[in-house]
Amino acid sequence: MYGLLITAPELQQLQQQGASCAVLDCSFDLMKPDLADGLFENQHIAGAWHAHMDRHLSTHNTALAVNGGRHPLPQREIVAQWLGSLGIHNGMQIVVYDRNKGHYCGRLWWMLKWLGHDAVAVLDGGLQAWKDAGGPVAVGPAAPGVPARFELKPPLRSLVMTETVSASLGKSAQTVIDARAGARYRGEVEPLDPVAGHIPGAINRPFTENFTEDGRFKPADVLQAEWSQVLAGRPASSVVHHCGSGVTAVPNLIAMELAGFGATALYAGSWSEWCRTPGLACAQG
Numbered sequence: 014m015y016g017l018l019i020t021a022p023e024l025q026q027l028q029q030q031g032a033s034c035a036v037l038d039c040s041f042d043l044m045k046p047d048l049a050d051g052l053f054e055n056q057h058i059a060g061a062w063h064a065h066m067d068r069h070l071s072t073h074n075t076a077l078a079v080n081g082g083r084h085p086l087p088q089r090e091i092v093a094q095w096l097g098s099l100g101i102h103n104g105m106q107i108v109v110y111d112r113n114k115g116h117y118c119g120r121l122w123w124m125l126k127w128l129g130h131d132a133v134a135v136l137d138g139g140l141q142a143w144k145d146a147g148g149p150v151a152v153g154p155a156a157p158g159v160p161a162r163f164e165l166k167p168p169l170r171s172l173v174m175t176e177t178v179s180a181s182l183g184k185s186a187q188t189v190i191d192a193r194a195g196a197r198y199r200g201e202v203e204p205l206d207p208v209a210g211h212i213p214g215a216i217n218r219p220f221t222e223n224f225t226e227d228g229r230f231k232p233a234d235v236l237q238a239e240w241s242q243v244l245a246g247r248p249a250s251s252v253v254h255h256c257g258s259g260v261t262a263v264p265n266l267i268a269m270e271l272a273g274f275g276a277t278a279l280y281a282g283s284w285s286e287w288c289r290t291p292g293l294a295c296a297q298g
Contacts, residue, residue, distance in 0.1 A: 015134035021146035024108055036061040036100045039118040040111040059149040062099050069095055070120050077168055082286035083258035089128055093163045100158025110136035114228030121265030138229045171278040173253050175290055178280050182212055188247045192220040192256040192265045200297035208288035210297040218243050220261045223268035236272035249274035255283040265295025
């Protein structure tokens with residue numbers, strides 16, 4: 014079972030061995046969401062299904078949403094139904110990837126852990142690594158799968174809500190880590206949300222710092238050293254990750270696991286929910 018990362022050669026070996034495996038393409042552009050379908054149809058890993066950030070990995074129906082913000086999580090039952098409609102079941106090794114240097118596929122990795130599915134891994138290096146390894150690609154829409162049953166199990170990762178983060182501000186039991194770029198954290202720019210700034214007391218660790226130039230995660234020992242500096246003695250168990258809308262915070266969560274710190278929590282509503290919630294303080298600088 015692969016539960017964090019998988020390399021392109023490892024995925025190829027699984028497929029050659031006839032392992033039950035599902036591959037999902039999560040490529041996206043937060044500033045141009047309409048491009049996602051075209052990206053997939055222009056080129057994707059042969060046999061992959063498409064996981065669209067707005068249609069499949071988020072819901073904009075408040076009655077079906079778990080949290081607020083720009084990319085609210087759908088209820089677990091809805092995600093399980095979608096996976097089953099593709100033909101994905103609990104006995105599969107699931108692999109997620111994108112062509113954005115790992116920025117977006119972590120969302121589905123986390124969601125599957127949240128559904129109780131441990132055999133899910135990020136393809137390290139994404140589509141480019143697959144092509145560099147000689148993996149086959151395809152064009153056009155995904156082929157329909159044979160419907161299957163995807164059964165919900167107890168969550169394997171923790172989801173934290175706004176009221177919990179708010180109630181624990183300033184307490185040693187909580188360390189909030191903001192994955193956005195430094196300029197957004199400081200409140201110098203804000204291209205997506207109505208208020209600029211950050212949650213008071215949050216520590217800034219831009220998610221892009223976990224990757225090498227080619228979009229692969231840095232080696233575990235490097236991540237361990239960098240995250241030890243970020244934590245500065247704070248317990249890893251106290252960490253709550255967030256970003257703008259609960260998407261790009263996940264690479265920070267994965268990086269901490271790769272570094273040996275164990276599973277940490279995600280505040281999926283993130284800054285986009287926090288800054289829209291009346292009465293919550295917002296800091297700058």
